[in-house]
Amino acid sequence: MAKHKVTMxxxxxxxxxxxxxxxxxxxxxxENLDMTGTHIGCDTSSCGACTILIDxxxxxxxxxxxxxxxxxxxxxxxxxxxxxxxxxxxxxFHDQHGLHCGFCTPGMIMRSIDLLKTNPNPTxxxxxxxxxxxxxxxxxxxxIVKSVQQAAAEMAKExxxxx
Amino acid sequence: MFKxxxxxxxxxxxxxxxxxxxxxxxxxKGKYTDDVKLPGMLHMVIVRxxxxxxxxxxxxxxxxLAIDGVLAVITxxxxxxxxLHWMPTLLSDSQMVLPTDTVMHQSxxxxxxxxxDRYIAVDGAExxxxxxxxxxxxxxxxxxxxxxxxxxxxxxxxxKDNHIYHWERGEREKTDAAIAAADVVVKERIHxxxxxxxxxxxxxxxxxxxxxxxxxxxxxxxxxxHAIRTILALVAGHVGLSEEKIRIIAPxxxxxxxxxxxxxxxxxxxxxxxxxxxxxxxxxxxxxxxLVNGFARDYHMDCELAATKDGKxxxxxxxxxxxxxxxxxxxxxxxxxxxxxxxxxxxxxYEHAFAELDAVYTNKAPGGVAYRCSFRVTEAVHAIERMVxxxxxxxGKDPAQLRFENxxxxxxxxxxxxxxxxxxxxxxKQTLExxxxxxxxxxxxKEQAEKRAQGKLMGIGICTxxxxxxxxxxxxxxxxxxxxxxxxxxxxxxxGKALARFGTKSQGQGHETTYAQILAEELGIPYTDIEIxxxxxxxxxxxxxxxxxxxxxxAGAAAAIxxxxxxxxxxxxxxxxxxxxxxxxxxxxGKYFVxxxxxxxxxxxxxxxxxxxNFPEGMEPGFEAxxxxxxxxxxxxxxxxxxxxxxxxETGAIDxxxxxxxxxxxxxxxxxxVEGQIHGGLTQGIAPAMYEGIxxxxxxxxxxxxxxxxxxxxxxxxxxxxxxxTITPSPHHPLGAKGVAESPTVGAPPAIANAIIxxxxxxxIKHLDIPITPDKVWDAIQVAKAKA
Ligand code: FES
Ligand code: FES
Numbered sequence: 041m042a043k044h045k046v047t048m049x050x051x052x053x054x055x056x057x058x059x060x061x062x063x064x065x066x067x068x069x070x071e072n073l074d075m076t077g078t079h080i081g082c083d084t085s086s087c088g089a090c091t092i093l094i095d096x097x098x099x100x101x102x103x104x105x106x107x108x109x110x111x112x113x114x115x116x117x118x119x120x121x122x123x124x125x126x127x128x129x130x131x132x133f134h135d136q137h138g139l140h141c142g143f144c145t146p147g148m149i150m151r152s153i154d155l156l157k158t159n160p161n162p163t164x165x166x167x168x169x170x171x172x173x174x175x176x177x178x179x180x181x182x183x184i185v186k187s188v189q190q191a192a193a194e195m196a197k198e199x200x201x202x203x
Numbered sequence: 204m205f206k207x208x209x210x211x212x213x214x215x216x217x218x219x220x221x222x223x224x225x226x227x228x229x230x231x232k233g234k235y236t237d238d239v240k241l242p243g244m245l246h247m248v249i250v251r252x253x254x255x256x257x258x259x260x261x262x263x264x265x266x267x268l269a270i271d272g273v274l275a276v277i278t279x280x281x282x283x284x285x286x287l288h289w290m291p292t293l294l295s296d297s298q299m300v301l302p303t304d305t306v307m308h309q310s311x312x313x314x315x316x317x318x319x320d321r322y323i324a325v326d327g328a329e330x331x332x333x334x335x336x337x338x339x340x341x342x343x344x345x346x347x348x349x350x351x352x353x354x355x356x357x358x359x360x361x362x363k364d365n366h367i368y369h370w371e372r373g374e375r376e377k378t379d380a381a382i383a384a385a386d387v388v389v390k391e392r393i394h395x396x397x398x399x400x401x402x403x404x405x406x407x408x409x410x411x412x413x414x415x416x417x418x419x420x421x422x423x424x425x426x427x428x429h430a431i432r433t434i435l436a437l438v439a440g441h442v443g444l445s446e447e448k449i450r451i452i453a454p455x456x457x458x459x460x461x462x463x464x465x466x467x468x469x470x471x472x473x474x475x476x477x478x479x480x481x482x483x484x485x486x487x488x489x490x491x492x493x494l495v496n497g498f499a500r501d502y503h504m505d506c507e508l509a510a511t512k513d514g515k516x517x518x519x520x521x522x523x524x525x526x527x528x529x530x531x532x533x534x535x536x537x538x539x540x541x542x543x544x545x546x547x548x549x550x551x552x553y554e555h556a557f558a559e560l561d562a563v564y565t566n567k568a569p570g571g572v573a574y575r576c577s578f579r580v581t582e583a584v585h586a587i588e589r590m591v592x593x594x595x596x597x598x599g600k601d602p603a604q605l606r607f608e609n610x611x612x613x614x615x616x617x618x619x620x621x622x623x624x625x626x627x628x629x630x631x632k633q634t635l636e637x638x639x640x641x642x643x644x645x646x647x648x649k650e651q652a653e654k655r656a657q658g659k660l661m662g663i664g665i666c667t668x669x670x671x672x673x674x675x676x677x678x679x680x681x682x683x684x685x686x687x688x689x690x691x692x693x694x695x696x697x698x699g700k701a702l703a704r705f706g707t708k709s710q711g712q713g714h715e716t717t718y719a720q721i722l723a724e725e726l727g728i729p730y731t732d733i734e735i736x737x738x739x740x741x742x743x744x745x746x747x748x749x750x751x752x753x754x755x756x757x758a759g760a761a762a763a764i765x766x767x768x769x770x771x772x773x774x775x776x777x778x779x780x781x782x783x784x785x786x787x788x789x790x791x792x793g794k795y796f797v798x799x800x801x802x803x804x805x806x807x808x809x810x811x812x813x814x815x816x817n818f819p820e821g822m823e824p825g826f827e828a829x830x831x832x833x834x835x836x837x838x839x840x841x842x843x844x845x846x847x848x849x850x851x852x853e854t855g856a857i858d859x860x861x862x863x864x865x866x867x868x869x870x871x872x873x874x875x876x877v878e879g880q881i882h883g884g885l886t887q888g889i890a891p892a893m894y895e896g897i898x899x900x901x902x903x904x905x906x907x908x909x910x911x912x913x914x915x916x917x918x919x920x921x922x923x924x925x926x927x928x929t930i931t932p933s934p935h936h937p938l939g940a941k942g943v944a945e946s947p948t949v950g951a952p953p954a955i956a957n958a959i960i961x962x963x964x965x966x967x968i969k970h971l972d973i974p975i976t977p978d979k980v981w982d983a984i985q986v987a988k989a990k991a
Contacts, residue, residue: 060322062322063322067321070237070238071240074240075231076231076234076235076237076238077230077231077232077233078231079235079237079403079404079457080237080487081403081404081405081457081490082489082490082909082910083489083490083491083909084490084909084910084911086490086909086910086911087403087490087910089403116231117230117231118230118231118232121230126229130229130230133225133229134221134222134225134226134229135221137221137222137875137876137878137879139225139228139229139711140458140711140712140713140879140880140883141228141402141403141404141455141456141457141458141459141710141711142224142225142227142228142229142233142455142457142711143233143235143402143403143404143457143458143711144403144457145228145229146231149229164923167918168917168918168919168921169918169919171917171918172917172918172919173917174917174918175403175910175915175917176403176918177400177401177402177403177458177460177883177886177887177915178403178458178711178883179879179882179883179886180879180881180882180883180884180885180886180887180921180924181882181886181917181918181921182882182923182924183879183882184918185918185923
């Protein structure tokens with residue numbers, strides 16, 4: 041198997057590695073880097089449990105080759121807030137009971153970060169469509185929607201305060 | 204309504220405190236089975252059958268073994284040397300771990316490749332060369348009993364055909380006679396399709412055998428680790444895996460819903476591989492393996508409901524054909540091969556009922572385990588609730604009115620049902636009234652009349668279900684002989700903080716919070732000061748696990764009673780500290796005080812400290828208690844659900860406009876968590892009602908074995924759920940609680956089906972089986988129009 045040297049930034053740290061050409065990014069993150077917050081729930085890009093940010097955009101890392109991420113800037117659930125603090129979405133999911141088993145949660149949050157970046161004030165319908173690439177089997181989605189709404193409101197306030 | 208006894212800071216029952224377990228999940232620090240990584244760990248990938256029924260002619264391992272990094276290919280022949288190629292199912296049938304000659308369903312395990320890396324193991328699996336001789340599979344369960352049907356299980360002694368068992372309850376003759384004499388009889392064959400729980404985390408295992416200590420450490424996606432350990436010891440004891448050497452740790456679980464109760468062949472192969480090789484072996488199912496190798500439901504029910512001409516129900520009869528696949532691996536209590544199906548008489552008071560069931564083998568995957576309701580209550584409720592609606596339509600009575608006229612009355616509890624249950628409590632009338640108020644039933648009825656006049660299709664569907672959970676009393680309930688109690692062990696430390704351990708295992712239900720709240724309620728120790736631990740068979744007390752909404756009814760009760768034992772001991776210590784006699788001590792949440800002199804008091808924390816530092820002479824030191832709870836009865840949660848839909852005649856598209864769910868689950872520990880459970884269960888109710896169903900072709904190939912074609916609802920398909928409660932406490936549960944998680948999955952499908960059929964009724968459509976998809980609706984509309 042051909043090996044390739046890749047360099048990327050993950051959660052602000054630069055990482056260089058030799059990887060097989062077929063190694064999926066989700067496995068690189070989970071197995072090689074031991075960051076297991078990014079989950080795997082399918083093999084058809086259907087569930088979104090593996091969602092991360094690549095150059096700021098949400099991407100399903102289970103169908104993304106590691107070599108393709110050479111030079112990319114990657115953020116995973118472990119990197120969205122300074123240790124000991126919460127991203128507004130993390131706080132909102134806790135406040136609104138937006139998680140049960142937690143397996144879909146990192147992917148949901150990563151997707152929601154991108155959603156709120158492109159649409160900071162989404163309607164309920166826009167949130168539902170916005171997270172429709174991510175499956176949750178536990179919550180029935182009501183409280184995930186509420187979590188995203190709370191985070192949107194808080195992030196808007198933060199933004200206002202910083203202007 | 205329930206009134207909180209504790210302050211929000213203490214966080215006892217009734218407080219919507221935020222969950223204690225959230226932080227690790229929110230930060231990506233949950234620890235699920237696939238996150239376990241042990242030194243020297245190997246990876247396993249399973250080779251599976253492309254055929255539904257075939258002879259295995261040969262398995263050639265050579266090419267696979269030639270791949271660098273492939274260490275072994277394990278076949279049925281290999282396991283047969285240790286007599287590990289078959290295992291018992293929970294209902295005393297037998298299931299292949301790996302086959303030696305025949306495969307019985309598509310995707311059945313054929314052999315397993317062990318390699319240093321998952322990618323290499325996949326290469327190895329592709330390189331294994333298996334030769335098959337395909338045979339004609341039995342796919343249709345109604346054909347399984349045909350004269351010329353091949354005998355699928357010649358391995359079973361005395362097995363002459365593909366019939367597994369016959370079961371019946373109730374009085375056949377009297378029920379038949381009542382039906383024959385009735386003014387009105389409605390009939391229907393109702394099928395509840397095969398579905399799969401599809402928890403977002405699939406199943407998996409990391410098995411690690413240490414040859415020196417002879418200990419087998421197993422990380423397992425298991426809802427019932429203790430029971431699984433016992434089963435494993437029974438199956439593999441002869442090779443040296445005895446129970447004290449096996450430690451099962453169920454780490455964080457990414458959703459269970461019953462799918463993580465059984466022992467899957469993959470687990471056993473990985474455990475055997477680790478045992479033979481002496482290194483850790485990891486096996487994580489992929490999504491298709493998960494979806495295709497297990498199922499719930501698959502009951503074909505012939506129903507007859509008899510009533511007087513004005514709608515007083517008189518008798519109900521249901522004869523069921525159950526498709527179990529090639530083995531009966533249902534996860535039911537031993538004496539209940541059809542689970543609690545006999546709850547099928549529902550929430551109504553009438554005298555005669557009869558239920559029977561015949562189970563057959565087919566060339567499909569075994570399972571029958573669960574889909575957020577393992578004990579066949581969903582099937583039962585669907586049958587009665589569809590039939591009650593059919594009766595209402597037949598005699599032209601409002602389905603709500605018909606229900607009111609037939610409900611078991613509040614004052615009739617405990618109610619002896621015609622098929623032998625003792626319903627503990629409920630107020631069905633109040634619950635339905637509340638649902639009707641909340642949704643605005645009368646207004647929707649008016650709107651519907653107007654819409655119908657304009658030729659538009661709008662439907663209103665009701666379901667008023669009775670659930671039966673909390674298995675169960677030891678005289679009736681066991682799994683492989685092990686009684687279905689559950690347990691709690693509490694240790695209060697000298698500083699007044701506590702650790703409590705349970706025989707159950709959360710898969711997202713929030714036990715770390717709700718169990719702490721139960722103890723906070725009983726002891727007055729703040730829930731934040733109480734750690735909850737479950738899932739490790741080396742440390743937790745023995746219990747049967749978490750499924751069938753049994754944790755609160757059983758382990759929750761055990762927690763309350765263990766806490767009360769502690770309180771009794773504490774009373775003696777308080778008397779000693781306050782220098783009065785025990786009779787003079789009174790308890791109020793969190794403290795003991797002297798009768799008539801409340802200023803003289805000791806907190807539970809003072810008492811805990813004294814239990815280690817200053818206890819009465821002769822008393823056993825320490826502040827710990829354990830209780831194994833054997834419930835006196837089951838609990839009977841119930842609810843009234845109402846759904847409003849609109850159907851587009853041109854396309855068959857169904858729009859769920861509103862859905863209101865009123866649940867009576869008795870006293871509530873944490874309203875926020877209960878509401879969350881109901882939301883989740885409702886989405887798992889709309890799923891089989893409108894989207895999910897495993898589809899086979901005539902050869903036994905699964906046609907929708909991925910999440911691209913097996914349609915798990917997203918946030919778009921899932922409506923905005925509206926919920927509410929009535930509360931009639933369970934009279935026999937120490938906290939008055941009943942259990943809740945499965946109610947919505949049980950109650951939602953008939954409410955939705957009833958609403959859709961109600962919408963289509965003007966066209967002459969009187970029944971459709973779930974999942975009711977747009978194409979099914981469209982086809983039915985075309986047929987109805989052609990007839991008209
Ligand atoms: S694991 Fe990537 S979408 Fe399911
Ligand atoms: S919380 Fe379990 S899958 Fe979403």
